[in-house]
Amino acid sequence: MLNRNDELKELALKEMEAHRETVAGDHHRSHFHLMPPVGLLNDPNGFIQWNGVYHVFFQWMPFKTDHGAKFWGHYTSTDLVYWELAPTALTPGDWYDKNGCYSGSAISHEDKMLLFYTGNVKDEEGNRETYQCLAESTDGFHFDKKGVVLNLPEGYTAHFRDPKVWQHLDKWYMVIGTQNLDEEGRVVLFESKDLKNWELKGDVTASGHQELGSFGYMWECPDLFELDGTDVLLFSPQGIEAEGDLYQNVYQTGYLTGKLDYEDGKLSHGSFNELDRGFEFYAPQTTLDENGRRLLIGWMGVPEQGEEHHPTREHKWIHMLTIPRELNYVNGKLIQRPVPELEVLRHQKVEKTANLSNEQIEWADMNGTVYELLLQLRKVDGSFSIHFRNYSSMVFDSKEQKLTFKRESFIDGKEESRSCSIAEVNELRFYVDASSIEVFVNGGEEVFTSRIFPNKGDDSLVFNAVGEVEFKATRWKLN
Structure with a gap:
């Protein structure tokens, strides 16, 4: 008898088969961008090169072209150009993620690939619970859920999600996007020696801190990394008012640069810079590949920005990911180039x-x-x-x-x-x-x-x- 996770994987597979020709028949379908096999795609997750293979997971709702209880879809490539659809990685089949396996990241540790993600739970009244969860794989394709590794700390609402994990010296660090109880956006930092017990260091930075001023009610999809001698914090703030040519989309994506003090968990930084000037760009994620390049892939979409009007919905799919881009930090600015x-x-x-x-x-x-x-x-x-x-x-x-x-x-x-x-x-x-x-x-x-x-x-x-x-x-x- 199938457990709930296996049952959901079977249902997703049947949905792909049922609508394969409908999706393929759309003249708007992608030729060289990653798109969902069916249904809705949003944030890229778990971007990593592991044992020579690039892996890109993605937020996925296979049963409709609206948002819902998200799965993790999965693509792999050996060259960043030709990608193959892999088996579904995560499904919302457990008590701690029953309303969605939300965004997260991947790391390599002790010959395993580890996925950290947010488990979303809502009760019958719609009240939200949030859990940071772990899944492991020995082959990069089949994942064993290990359950909750981090509960919601005091001082933050249940909009607490999208863990990005990395190693610095002999410790592991995790940033999470959230809001405080006054509904002000921020990014928080955790530290761990064993990837299972996490200590809260505090806010990396937040709305109202340093040069930001009032800066939105929620920050999503943080990513913190060192690039060309500078620490970079990517995140997607929500609740920013348009200002001239800036912040024209419903929600934004951009970055802060400076220096992270790993002892007190604070990032000293300057002003916020938008990462992309177009209509559809959100929730990017980076990885450091085996050639030492900092690579980025983003979602070619924005939440709540005309999604119901996309014509591809008639063909049972919506949204794509960007092409992979290589990042450099030059003269105070993030430079993005298509990978060669x-x-x-x-x-x-x-x-x-x-x-x-x-x-x-x-x-x-x-x-x-x-x-x-x-x-x-x-x-x-x-x-x-x-x-x-x-x-x-x-x-x-x-x-x-x-x-x-x-x-x-x-x-x-x-x-x-x-x-x-x-x-x-x-x-x-x-x-x-x-x-x-x-x-x-x-x-x-x-x-x-x-x-x-x-x-x-x-x-x-x-x-x-x-x-x-x-x-x-x-x-x-x-x-």
Whole structure:
């Protein structure tokens, strides 16, 4: 007789089989991004390279395209390019996670892969309980739940989740996103010698601390790591008001940099910086791979931001993950670059050069739906725009020193935009998939990540100049 966890895995497998053709028949389905086999995908979890294999787990609701009692889906890869769907890793089948195996992280310890995650529980009145839980695997595919390792400490609400675990010297550390009893966002730090008994060190930092000011009612998905000599805290705050071009999405993602004092558990830091300027980016997670690279994958979505209007829901799926990115810290800024492994996808290279003066141009052999486009700008005197598939565009205005991504809203069809101030643009790299676009500006100095939903058959790529513009365009189709 199957236990509840095995029963849920069987039900998820049947759901995948039942809707396989429906998902595959969607012209918006991904060609080179990770997406759910069926249902809803959100936060990446447990990103790790273990015994030479990359593992990305993900929050997954297999039975509908709404949020619910989450599973952990699982993909593996040997090269960050070609991924295989692995058996479901975690299911909400125990008393401590019956309303969802929420986000968490993975580590390697004593020849095992260990998953730390938040068990979500709600009683009949909807009151929330939260537990930090552990699961172990000896092969990286089959996981044995070990139960609760950390209960909710005093001083915080039950919105206490998303453990990220790492080792520093001879001890283990865990950060968790939460809010205090006054509903102010913060990240807390725990310390352990054995990964089972955890001591609370206190708040790493919080709303109202240092240069932050009042900064939201809840912080999710923290990730704390050292990069190029600086400690970086990634997190996703909720409850930030829009301010000019900043904080335009319903919820944000960004980072603080400084120095973590492991003795008192405090991070000395400066101001908050948004990590991505696009419409859909949230809950990223990083890992340090065997080559010493700090890699990042994010969720190409935002909670409660028009999710009910995504057209892919008609085909029984919603949301994707970003491509893997390599991080560096340069001149006080996080730089994100696509991992070079993705270059293996390139074929059918086309190169063009142009000197436009108040004109537009479209080369038929550069049109397409799935490609990488590198634009090297040699001169921009005025403004320059690139229009993708009659649906979205990227515009740089050299006089205003502003870069703007525009698209047709999938909610009401009106034009909407996201912008950042930038003195000059000399390079734009676009990764265009059937229903997404990721834009890397000046070698990863800024990034725009967004979903796009053009009509089937719309594959135009149009360049337009108001003033004088010189550029070289290189396009590769992607397998």
